[in-house]
Amino acid sequence: MSSSFGTLFRVSTFGESHGVGVGVVVDGCPPRLALDLDEIQADLDRRRPGQSRLVTQRAEGDEVEVLSGVYDGRTTGTPIALVVRNKDQNSGAYDHLKDVYRPSHADFTYDAKYGFRDHRGGGRASARETIGRVAAAAIARQLLRAATGTEVLAWVSSVHTIEAEVDLDTVTLDQVEADPTRCPDPAAAAEMTTAIEQARRDGDSLGGVVTLVARGVPAGLGEPVFDKLDADLAKGMLSLPAAKGFEIGSGFAGTRMTGLAHNDPFVPGPDGPTTATNRSGGVQGGISNGADIVCRVAFKPTGTIASEQTTVTTDGEATTLAAKGRHDPCVLPRAVPMVEAMALLTLADHLLRQHTTSLLP
Amino acid sequence: MSSSFGTLFRVSTFGESHGVGVGVVVDGCPPRLALDLDEIQADLDRRRPGQSRLVTQRAEGDEVEVLSGVYDGRTTGTPIALVVRNKDQNSGAYDHLKDVYRPSHADFTYDAKYGFRDHRGGGRASARETIGRVAAAAIARQLLRAATGTEVLAWVSSVHTIEAEVDLDTVTLDQVEADPTRCPDPAAAAEMTTAIEQARRDGDSLGGVVTLVARGVPAGLGEPVFDKLDADLAKGMLSLPAAKGFEIGSGFAGTRMTGLAHNDPFVPGPDGPTTATNRSGGVQGGISNGADIVCRVAFKPTGTIASEQTTVTTDGEATTLAAKGRHDPCVLPRAVPMVEAMALLTLADHLLRQHTTSLLP
């Protein structure tokens, strides 16, 4: 059951890089939601490799097929199964990895855990698994929009040492999508492009940070004490490939402030109290307070690099390895829809959970 | 079900600051574990307020009572219920908070969520809820020690801008407990003490970072793709009061490295491959690799401060508030056993989950 996420809006992904296909089952989507299938495909296309010269060139169609749960354009309340078939399955390209553990990859740990491993293209540990997440999240996006007008947007806020300047309150999807880096600060985007291309030439790779904002989140989402909204967001984000850190609101920087400077003063608003500042990042005591939710996710530099590295064989002998073929020198642009996906899935689940508290007047 | 954590080693906490008591039910602890009840009490004592002049002076005995699940000194495999009665229940001290929302606290969001709130001492949002976590984790600690020799240790690595220098490989519990700050770097500890006392005098508060290391974790723990070990650690840590960030291994700093510098080379070892460095923080692909697990948790400066702040009443009117009574100017020292608790609970759960993969030869 480790491939399921969420309690009431529950998604279960399946599939590995070089099996027959990947997909997801969404169990718990409310009935009667008018579902735009083209929008699901559009969200998947944002995740797909081969969108620009910055990311891996593997050609994948990633066309989604809806197997169940939708009738006459609306959800029926029964499980929605979505499948994307794998097409570019050149398994032979991975033969040189069968007997060797790639450094900082999941090769060794999968063997340690399962005693058996599908070495082709990372198997289940491949980023291709996130297709199911993004497809399910596209449904969550439509549910959140219909129910509460909530919108989720993420972007690349840093690559290596290059940091973007972005106005959290005004940044738009168009600005994010305007550049292949998915960095809405054009100057930083240009620098990032140069750095990523240089890393590719060097047989090296770069990491960075994705920032996410969720607007229009109603107050009251989050289930203390363990299923706090920020706790579930943290779990979702850390479950993404290559993620190494999560912070919400002031995060690590906030530890260097004092309470007087850090606290968000409440001020009267037309629809109830709001906060004059948002160092809480939209969550207080694990529950949304109606302000924008703001969080950041750290992604390490890609493990797969063309340069030669020291490692060991599956027999435990020392060896060296240099990755063959084409690889992402920087996963950040493609991580953006994945980060959005985990926020959308978390918010949809918590919206349903919060709804149960309204049973009594 | 939001007050439960874990799948197989499942803990359910209950209780609020000024109710009759707080506690926990542990469902899923394997049978036949010899349980040292004094060690449970000792772990609880580390969490307790009033240990030094640095933390809140509320006198709580916090004596734990075992209601079930233990017979003849051993676990029976049935639910273990632990209760601590609340003693210092001066509810009247909180009357001035009944009609006002404390800034950066859970007051407003609990009202928004539940439409009803126990305002006494934070109610369920009080740090007193973590008594159940720490008590359950004391059982997890004994289970992990008996089963795999795993040991978990946390400490205060920074307060405000004061950063400690600590050797991850050699730091001991005695060093941590040697100072009330729970910072094992004596020079930094002295600075922290000064800063915390000054904050108290200023009616202000300080935040900081707790670092945790888990030693002797077997390779193979973690359940991709959603219940990855680091994802569950992140969730556990962000579920703690005042936590705003989590990172594992290189974390946010790692995003500023390149892949060549960041990757952990595998080297042959007597018991199989090990890594020459540990920027992965002991987890690769969501699964432990046998190296020490290293993570860091950010805690914001305490929301409750004696200085006057701007806020609103429950009727939405502007007002001001200055906290009365004694409060922690810095939660970091008491956060240490809480951070350990969430790591212990996560590791115990994943140890049981991993065990199921060994069913077939």
Add this chain to the structure above:
Amino acid sequence: MSSSFGTLFRVSTFGESHGVGVGVVVDGCPPRLALDLDEIQADLDRRRPGQSRLVTQRAEGDEVEVLSGVYDGRTTGTPIALVVRNKDQNSGAYDHLKDVYRPSHADFTYDAKYGFRDHRGGGRASARETIGRVAAAAIARQLLRAATGTEVLAWVSSVHTIEAEVDLDTVTLDQVEADPTRCPDPAAAAEMTTAIEQARRDGDSLGGVVTLVARGVPAGLGEPVFDKLDADLAKGMLSLPAAKGFEIGSGFAGTRMTGLAHNDPFVPGPDGPTTATNRSGGVQGGISNGADIVCRVAFKPTGTIASEQTTVTTDGEATTLAAKGRHDPCVLPRAVPMVEAMALLTLADHLLRQHTTSLLP
């Protein structure tokens, strides 16, 4: 996690016969429910032994204490912990059972499962464990009444070969409680009393059937395909000590009818379609249809009898055993509140689950 029941109205019981106490945590009860604690105690009193000469004479006060989750007479939405302390703990009375397996009890299987057993009074397998269920169900009863006017009533419909005649549509709680047998047919109740007393004199025991009706259940409860309302009722009932069978509506007898005779014709009603007959027992396709839910639960004759029986020791040697002390010669009267409890818990959980489908218009 095997001691939890329900998804959204989730109860977790703990405690064994001769430990310190037994109890339950209810996680997920909606906030703002006005809770009558006397009614919880009254439901517990119905479950208690020693109510009449028909049942075991062990004196138990079974006074319930609310540890958390209730403030100012209303639920807060946080976990409600209820505890009943064990008082009549004469453990020595069970010393003769330490090294022997009682036939048709859980002694052998607990040893087989856990490799370790608390033999005192059945330990966790004691009917005393159901105190937590009944206490939690008393909360569910109040929730169902407040939310939908649903009422649940059970009674003894047969003991051994004596069958009661009861009008499902009109039977009342007063009629059920009028006789210690909890059989609302006075003639059958008198026969049952005679039979049970004779069984006690014979050192023997009797089984029987409990029938339950739930009135005022709204249409729409139940979550196909696995968490169907009747499936969860079946699970709940079979989890009760000594239960060996469950049927809903026509049950096993319905297999001897033809479809034409068995189908329930729909007829127009003022509030929508109703059925002219109720062989479905109020559930169709796993979902309530608005008709009364009617089900029956079979309880085997009590395993513990004063007559000498053949069995084996824990060392596997043949021996004989005759139960000492006082025992229920027939559990049926006390099974009535337990059967009600499992129906109440199931219905409350499904009411909350169904509520989530109303998110969208």
Add this chain to the structure above:
Amino acid sequence: MSSSFGTLFRVSTFGESHGVGVGVVVDGCPPRLALDLDEIQADLDRRRPGQSRLVTQRAEGDEVEVLSGVYDGRTTGTPIALVVRNKDQNSGAYDHLKDVYRPSHADFTYDAKYGFRDHRGGGRASARETIGRVAAAAIARQLLRAATGTEVLAWVSSVHTIEAEVDLDTVTLDQVEADPTRCPDPAAAAEMTTAIEQARRDGDSLGGVVTLVARGVPAGLGEPVFDKLDADLAKGMLSLPAAKGFEIGSGFAGTRMTGLAHNDPFVPGPDGPTTATNRSGGVQGGISNGADIVCRVAFKPTGTIASEQTTVTTDGEATTLAAKGRHDPCVLPRAVPMVEAMALLTLADHLLRQHTTSLLP
């Protein structure tokens, strides 16, 4: 999450009668299981309609495709997704049912629950949904065989008033499959055939009982107090379409015995205690005792009949309805593999759960 079953061996089905396809995801199957895909197909073929003149003639290929989780003939420990495409999708045949509620079907209740319904062929309430269960159970069957040698076998023990005589200890799969009725008593099978054909001619339908035996179940499976083995079996069975009752061991008949006659005496055996009789049905205190597990499931006569019946339209007006097309006059033969499926899934899950208790010596 209502379409998932099991805790550790967790299956999630999807799909409806006239959507694109049906299937299942199995999450939690241990790695390294050698999987015979032909055996999965063979189990599916037993469930398929059109096997004989006794059951509905709809032609379905029901060819299963494995999308993930299997590599090189062995399970990888990651989710196994199985899909069967729907082929015989003559949706127009159901147009006459769009605006009418079939008596004793799920039509009305699905509308009551979801406010929206896929009326084609029963939608999600169709028996076609059980394809996913049977496919997943075929994996469970292979797991149980490899791990513990457990075998599960079911058969038709009664149709209407015709009861078979079957020796529980010796009946074989070949005997069950020898006749299209799946009744291993040839005389009864002949009578059943005659009765079913007569019911078809009469525009009527018949119900009956399926009996199941599980042999070679190790002692210790089952998780008190709620996830008892018999409780989970009961849930699984009642989740099957048309199931109305469940009993284990002596069941309802056992309520007419006395304790002295009913108790199963323990006797010494070469591998530990065994019982001289098996009125417990292999489960005591909710845990398997090593004896054969024996249970029975009641199936009502099929709701769909060619005879004219009274009902109402979706607008609440009185009308009449006579089913068109071909329908099963008796689901019993096809229910056999479904009953086996729910037992296999339950046992596989509990085998994994029990394995966790062996963590400590």
